Amino acid sequence: MKLYISKIILGVFLLSIQFIFAQNLSKTQFQVKGNCEMCKERIESTARKAGAKTAIYSINNQTLTLETDDNLISPNTILKKIAEVGHDNEKFKASNSSYENLPPCCHYERDLQTSSIEDYNPSKKENEFYVKGNCESCKARIEKAAKDAGADNAEWNAEKQMVTLNFDPKRTSADTILKKIADVGHDNEKYKSNDNTYKNLPSCCLYDREIPFGKANPKVHFEEGIKTELSDHITNNLINETPQNNEKQIEGVTINGSKASTVLNKKEAGLVFNIDKKELLKAACCNLSESFETNATVDVSFSNAVTGTKQLKMLGLDQKYTSLTKELLPEIRGLASAYGLSFIPGRWIESIQLTKGGSTVTNGYESITGQINTEFLKNAKKPETSLNLFSDFNGRAEANITSVSPINDKWSQTFLLHGNGTFGNTDMNHDNFLDRPKGTQLNAAYLLNYNDLEKSGFGSHFGINFIKDERTSGQIGFDKKTPQDTQSLYGVGINISRFQIWNKTGYVFKGKPYQSLGWMNQYIYHQQDSFFGLRNYSGQQHTYYSNLIFESILGNTNHKYKAGASFMYDGYDETYLTSNFKRNEIVPGAFAEYTLTGLKYTLVAGARIDFHNLAGTQFTPRMNFKYDITPQTIVRLSAGRGFRTASIFAENQQYFASNRSIQILQNGGNIYGLKPEIAWNYGVSIQQEFKIFGRKSTIVADFFKTDFQDQVMVDLDRSPQQLTFYNLEGKSFANSFQTQWDFSPFKNFDVRFAYKYYDVQADYIGGRRQIPFMAKNRGFMNLAYSTHKNTKGGFWSFDTTLNWVGKQRLPDTSTNPEEFQLPQYSESYAILNAQISRNFSQKIRAYLGGENLTSYYQKNAIVDFKNPFGNYFDGGMVYAPIMKANLYIGIDVTF
The missing domain is CATH 3.30.70.100 (Alpha-Beta Plaits)
Structure with a gap:
């Protein structure tokens, strides 16, 4: 037994x-x-x-x-x-x-x-593989390579483009054999041959190198170990390895997709739009302020007729209430508020993430109406250098050089260079004032990236940027080199120097791809020296920012959390006329955020506490909730608080070119004698997908309400000769409703319609009034069409955008003499922009476009322009374009 x-x-x-x-x-x-x-x-x-x-x-x-x-x-x-x-x-x-x-x-x-899975052909044997070739010479070469790699027998069929392999798996493998076949010049479903090897084949063997999917199956093979999933926060939010939206490279085989240029992220609990560089190419997009001309969410407007700067508005409120970040680091704020949008060239931008309503607490406390984050070009798999040249028909020209290249398998670098100049005297309304300033800008940046997250768990991103910006405006003939008080012509001179350096480092814990630690640091130096006629303004700002974030899970990945600490230092030294204003803002803070993911819902709830040395202790809670009623119907809710300190001089420079005297009604605060701004934002939206013309269509409707608990009022109505700042006494609110419809009637033709309604009111000293320069009604239409690519990669693109702006309340000028009075409301108007571009190949693109093709412009952009040193002169009463139609031309070349 x-x-x-x-x-x-x-x-x-x-x-x-x-x-x-x-x-x-x-x-x-x-x-x-x-x-x-x-x-x-x-x-x-x-x-x-x-x-x-x-x-x-x-x-x-x-x-x-x-x-x-x-x-x-x-x-x-x-x-x-x-x-x-x-x-x-x-x-x-x-x-x-x-x-x-x-x-x-x-x-x-x-x-x-x-x-399609329905097309699966079970008759295909597992020892059959697709291999490209042309003739009997190819057949002999392929079969010999297979046998040299250990196959007992190999038979290649030219008609089917398929090789049948018989081999002992103990001695060799299909991978080894197919790699050997690629080494002798024949692309196959697993490997692509070297370009030089392919070119050295006999002419009769030069086959079409395109391998259709479903037949060729490119694989990324293992070298050592098993790749683990990287932390979403480290790769997407900290190191910012921005994925290429249209193209993915796998073992030499390119997968081309047709992803939309602007996508509403269905995964996010908040209302987040991802805008890629394809969208930015639809318009001139010379800098960030022009990056939203084809976007319905953000309103772009000129702030005045003297400095020519553009400003953004979102949810019916000024740009200062939106958090503007670069690489998720604070960017356009403080002294950079007026001109900072022009410091980010459009050709440097890889993508933009636009969040409506309260954003995550991990990115700070200043966001009230939303966040706009810009990502620079980086993380190339192969070297690529691009040159962009641009010029319009009114004397503006610019050049951009971008170079992105890998150093090795872990390091990559980016060189970014931008220069622009405006040289022409543009005066379309014949008031003897330049419609836009003349000047130059030199802007250079270097980015260095280290990515070894998959092996060691470490990744890092380093950046450095220097900007020198000079602009001159005012009356034609003004000489900037001559002191203002010695000449009769009115002039404006603005000189800005800006330097910044930043680093972001992340670590993913081994064996725990859901757990990570990230640390961001940034230093900014900003100097502005300027004069507006006989008024001088100068300012210096030193900013240091640090943010430490830890991310992990509670039990499983349906319960995620983030926790961390931040530190912000702002040192300001400003001089206006003879008054000097100095302050140091020191803000240590801590935050935590929890994400709950269910079958049909996502909840993101967070809070932070910040200990502001001048504004006191501030508690900032925020919440975003998404519920999927059906796969095609999504509802989102959001609520949150934000606070900020107002830099009243830097943020209101558009009113310096006037005869308004500045008055501050102090209220016991520690910043210009004023208290900080605090507001709550609430939002609800519904996203509905359906098919029309057999194609995907999406309608999004959203309503946001912003209630100010405290606000620094900018009062232009108290007197046309006065600009008054004081803290809110009463209520201030902004109601924003928007509906947007995106659809494609046929292939390569995209249509976007939108309508916006704003109700923005505040209690001023003189009573409740609508905020000036904010139209209640706005309409938007964008049409984009591109032809099919030809065999050489060439195609045409056509894009046109129509913006309709309803009437706007204008500041009260009733106490001025009649000839210097403005109406109570502006008239409504429409602006049409269009562009035609031609891609001659993947390397060369030329474009021709026009802005404000309706040629509507504000004829009375400057009040009392004949007497700029008089009591009634005012260059800040701008509600519409100040230039007629303007044409531009440009070219992009990629090396």
Whole structure:
């Protein structure tokens, strides 16, 4: 009996040994589409159930790593099962019904050009692979390479472009054989041959190198170890490795998608729009202030006729209430408020994230109406240098050079250079004042990136930027080199120097891809010296910012949290006329944020406490909630508090070019004698997707209400000769309603309609009034069409935008002499912009465009322009464009 049992045990042991050694385990990686932690769990569990030994899915990289036994299961079978549960991958596309049945948070962008799962051909054998070739010479070369790599037999079929391999998996593998075939010049479904090797083939063997998806299946293969998913916060929010929206490179094979240029992020609890550089190319976009001309959410307007600067407004309130960041670091604030938008060239921008309403507490306390974050070009997989030249027909010219290149597999660098100049005397309304200032700007930046998150867990981003900006305006003929008090002509001179340096470093804990630590630091020096006629204004600002963020989970990835501490230092030294204003703002703070993800909902709730040395202790709670009623219907709610300190001189420079005297009615505060600004913002939105003309269409309607608990009032009505600042006594609110419809009637033609209604009122000393220069009604239309690419990559693009602006309340000038009085309301008007561009190839693009083609302009932009040193002169009463139609031309060249 014991002998019998021993034989059984020995037999089982021998069978086990035979099974172990018979296993032919291999690791491969495939592209699989997914969005969230639920997708990750679904994909991995499906792969394991289908027979994978191990399966690890990376949300950030959109890749699935499989370890399989080639004798038991094939990757094809596993990927087919994954497609059946709703996830497109590089071999199979999920059915529409499977995709639609996924939870809304799992709805990814379906930009992979794979064959449908319904088209799966089971007759294709697992030892058959697609290999490109042309003739009998190709056949001999392919079959010889296969045998040299260890195949017992190989037969290539020219008609089917397929090779059949017979080999012993103990001696070689399909990967090894196909790599050898690529080495001799033949692209296949796993590897692409070297360009030089391909070019050295005989002319009869030069095949078409395009491999259709569903036949060719590019794989990213393992070298060592298994890639783990990186922390979403570290890669997207801290290191800011901005993904390329239109193109992904995998082992030399390019996947081209058709992602929209502006996308409302369905995963985010807040109302977040992702704007990529494709959208920015629809207009001139010389700097950030011109980056929103094709966007309905942000209103762009000139602030005055003398300095020519543009300002943004969102939710019916001025730019100062929106947090403007660069690489998630505070950027346009304080002394940079007036001119900072012109310091970020459009060609430097990789993408913009626009958040309506309260943003996350991790990014600070100043956001009230929302956040606009700009990402620079970086993280190239191959060297790329671009040159942009631009000129308009009124004497403005600029040049941009951007160079992005990898140093090695961990380091990459970016050089950014911008220069512009305005040289012409533009005076379209014949008031002898320049419609825009003349001057020059030199802007240079260097970015250095280190990314070893996957191995060591570390990543870092370093940047340095220097700006020199000079502008001169006023009456034509004014000489900036001659003191103002020695000449009769009125002039404006503005000189700005700005230097900043920043670093962001992140660490992902080994074995815990959901847990990370990030640290951001930035220093800014800003100096402005300026004069407005006989008035002088100068200011200096030193800013240091630091933010430490820890991110992890509670139990599982449905419960995430962030916690951290921040520090902000602002040192201001300002002089207006003979008065000097100095202050140091020191703000240590701490914050925490919790994210709850359910099947149909996402809740993000956070709070921060900041100990401001001048504004006191401030508590800032914020909440965003998203609920998916159906996969096509999403409702969002938001509420939050924000506070800021007003830099009243820097933020209101548009009124310096006037005869208004400045009066500050102090209220016991520590900043110009004023208290800080505090406001609550509440929002609700609904997003509805449906199909029209057989294509996806989206309507978004949102309503936001901003209530000020305290506000620094800028009163232009008290007297036309006075600019008065004081703290709010009573109520101040802004109600904003917007509805936007995006659809595509046919391929390559995008249409966007929008309507906005604003009700913005405040209690001034003289009673409740509408905020000036804010139209209650606005309309918007954008049409964009591009032709199909030809064989050389060339195509045409056409874009046109129409903005309709309703009447606006103007400041009270009734006490002026009749000839210097303005009406109570402006007239409504429309502005039409259009652009035509031609891509001759992937390397050269030329464009021709026009701004304000309706040629509507404000004829009385300057009050009493004949007497600029008189009592009634005022250059700040601007409600419309001050220039007629303007044409421009440009070219982009990529090396």
